[in-house]
Structure formats: structure tokens, C-alpha cells
Amino acid sequence: MKYMLLIYNNPSEEPKYGTPEFDSMMSDFFAANEKMKEDGVLVDGEGLQGIETATSLRVKSGKVETMDGPFAETREHLGGYYVLEVPDLDAALKYAALIPSAKFGTIEVRPLMDYSPAA
């Protein structure tokens, strides 16, 4: 099954750039990434720029409305994601626990929809 691991965290609780905590977060991210690649489960993964860069769009009565800012103002922001191909939820959770943001934020694990036709 394919799972998306959505990384949410509160920017004020993240380690600050230049601190030893920041360095260890970076090396932990790197290690998690390496592990996913080595195990052959990593399909995709990216980090996102901050929510101040976000633009939100809706179409209302045929008219495009754009807004400066994210879809919802929440304390924890979506900061990045991974897509993994693993056998089951337990395996996905195992990799989710390796992501350093789990220590100060939340990793939401969701199966992707499968559109493959019947065998």
C-alpha cells in the first residue's frame, strides 16, 4: 500500500537554526531519508516553504477568488510530506516515527487512494 506521511508542526516549537538541536534534527532527517531509500520504500518526499508563501484559491459562483495565506490558520502547519510504498500501516508508522518532527509535532499517516483496475 502507498501511504502519505504529512508532517505537521508548530514553527515556534521547532529547533532554531544554528542550535545543536537544529543540527541533530537535520542529521535525523537525513538518516530517516537514507533509511527509507535503503529499504526501497521511498516514493516521493518534499519539504514545503512557510505558510506565509501560501496562496489559497476558491471558485465561487464561477469567479476565482484568491487569498493570501493558507487554507486554515492553525497552530501546526503542514511542513512537508513523504510518500512511501510499504506492506501495511505498522510499517508506515515505523518510518513515521523516524521523522524527527514527530518529537515536537505530529505526523499524520494516510493511505493513498488506489485507482488500479481489477486484476
Added chain:
Amino acid sequence: MENTTPQTIAVGKALDEVIRNDRGRLLAGLISRLGDFQLAEDALQEASISALGHWGRTGIPNSPMAWLMRVALNKGIDRIRASSREDIKAENLSHVAMKYVEDIDPEEIPDERLRLIFACCHPALEEKSRIALTLRTVCGLTTREIAAVFIDVDSTIGQRISRAKTKIKSKGIGFSIPEPEHWDTRLDTVLSTIYLIYTTGYVEQESESRDFCEEALFLVQLLNELNPGDPEIEGAFALMLFTQCRKVARVDSDGASVPVAEQNRQLWNHLQKEQANKLLQNALKRNSPGPFQIKAALADCHMAQPTPDWKQMSFLYHSLWKFEPTPVVALNWAVVLSELGEEQLALDKIETLKGELAEFQPWYAARAHVLTRLGRCEEARAAYAEAIERSQSLANTKFLSTKLRQLESAD
């Protein structure tokens, strides 16, 4: 000519028996091969119906379980074939060998209930769903029997179970035994679920429905057989037996609950107590302490003669705190400290927990008890009144009311 009526009755009885004893095992085997909870249950249901007809004509087979497994498996495969023609989504079932089964050797049916238990008690499911699903699939209780104890509507429990089955499939919860690195936490969820089934049954006193305590004991015993030598399983089993052996003694003839130290020891079930002691001793020998072993040891010390071993209990709460730094553990520890003559310290500790335990009835009862020991009668009376107001069982209310009356007649 043979008489058909007795034959029909015999078939019905044989089927009942195999379903009662082996339903969990059959289901586990079917789920592991068919990869789907609902499909496995439907297939077993269909196979049971055919069994009535077949066995009536040809006699009861040598191994009714193997017969049911074979027929249910083939019914399940039929359904998969039909659904892959009609409604497209069969991707989860692609791993199933789509070959009909000719013959099954009953000796070769592996017992896959351990995997079934881990799937039903997966932490990605809600607590109440875990309980309901485990009772339904592993113990074979009907939704009505489960609803009776939860004081819930039949259909609500039915929906809860069917949602849980859907979630197992949609979230991709595997039908497998956790890897060693996850074993401890996953086992803890399983044991906590079983223990909750136990305590749900324990507070439910006068009920004609299925006894959840018995079901929980069945489950923990099964777990201990399927995975022998695990100290936490032994600890949980011991804890439940220590509690179970006091079941009759916990309420007096007036229906009021009796604290462990004041119970009539004659009424304890000494066979169960002995079995609990043995299990606990075995667990401790393995030198790998855990919360259930500590709680079992606490129960053992609480039942010590002639009085509870409060000192040892205080040490044990200290160890438990390392595993479970929860306000409830802190509260119980404080009560033990008050028994050791540290009433003021205990009261101070209890007061600091007020915010976290404002909704927890035992907090009020514990505070009342410690205030009484301190001789602060007026405050104790008010505290007992608060505890009575929040009491959820008649036995508890009666016990607390007696305490309150004793305080009132004292002055």
C-alpha cells in the same frame, strides 16, 4: 430407515459446539487467507448454514472444524471471484491463492488467533472498538451480548464493529504479529484492552448477560498459551486472577463494597490466588519488569496477612511511576503513604492532583479517607458527601455512606 429428527438435533449440537469452541480459530485462519474480516465472517456464516444440510445427509465429518474451514474458504473464494467480475476492487485480495481447497488436514490448521488479537487491538483503532471487536471475533460474543454490558443499543455496537472492520482494511492494518521493536508497546495495547474488558465486567455486578471477567480471563489465558514465557502477559494474567479471587468477598451482605484489607479471607478463591502467585513468581524470574507485573505484585501485597504490606506497596508504586507517571498512580501512591503514617504528605499530594482528577470519583473518596485519618472530621464529612454524589455504583455509595455515618456518630 433412520429416524431423521435425532440426527438433525445431533447435527445442530455438533455445529454449536465447534462454533463455540473454534470460532476464533476458524475466523483467524479465514482472515489470514482471505485478507478481509467481513468476508471471512460472511463465509463462515454461509459454511455453517451448508453444514446443517450436508451433515444431516452424510453424517458429522471426522473433523467438523476442518470441514468448516474448507467450505468457508471455498465460499470466500467464490465471493471474491464474483466481486472481481462485478465491482472492480479486488486489489487487497490479489495475494489470495484463488484455488479451491480440496482437503484440509485438521492437524495442519495453524492457530492464528495471536495475529487476530493483535489486529483487533491495534492502537490505530479506538479503545471501545478494540474491546467490541475482540469480544466479537475472538470470543464469539454476539453484538447483543456486548451491548448488554456496555448498556448500549445493539445497533450502535454493531455499527461500531463494522466501522472497525472497515478501518482495518482502509488503514491497511496488517494481520500479523508485531516486529520485535514494536512488541512491547503493541502488547501493552492488547493487555490494556483485555484488562479493560475485565474491569468493565468487574463493575457490572448483577447482570444476566455474558460475564466479561470470564471472557477477559479466557483471552489472557489464550494469549499466555499462544505466546508462552512473556512476563507481562503472565503479570496481567496474575493481576486479573488476584482480583477475580476476591470477587465474592468484595461486597458484604448489605451490598456495600468492602476494602481489600477488611475482606473475609475465607471467601477468597484460594485456587485462583495460588495460580496468580505462581504466574507472578514465574514472571519475576524473567527479570524484565513491566507495569502489569508491578500491578500484580501490588495486588499480592494488598492481600498480605495479617495486614497489607504498605511499605512494599509504596516501593512498588515508585517503580510503577517510572512506567506510568499518571495522576491515578500518584493518587494510589498517596493513599498508601497515608497508611504508612504520612497522612499530611499524602493529603498535600492529593491536593496537587485536584486539577487533573476533578472528574475522577476515587479522588474524592481518597481525600475523604485521608482527612478522616488526620482527624479533620468536618472537612472529611464534606469530602465524603462529594464522593457519594459522584459515586457510580450502589455498592460504593453504600460503603461511603457507612463511613460518613461513622464520622457523624463519632462526635
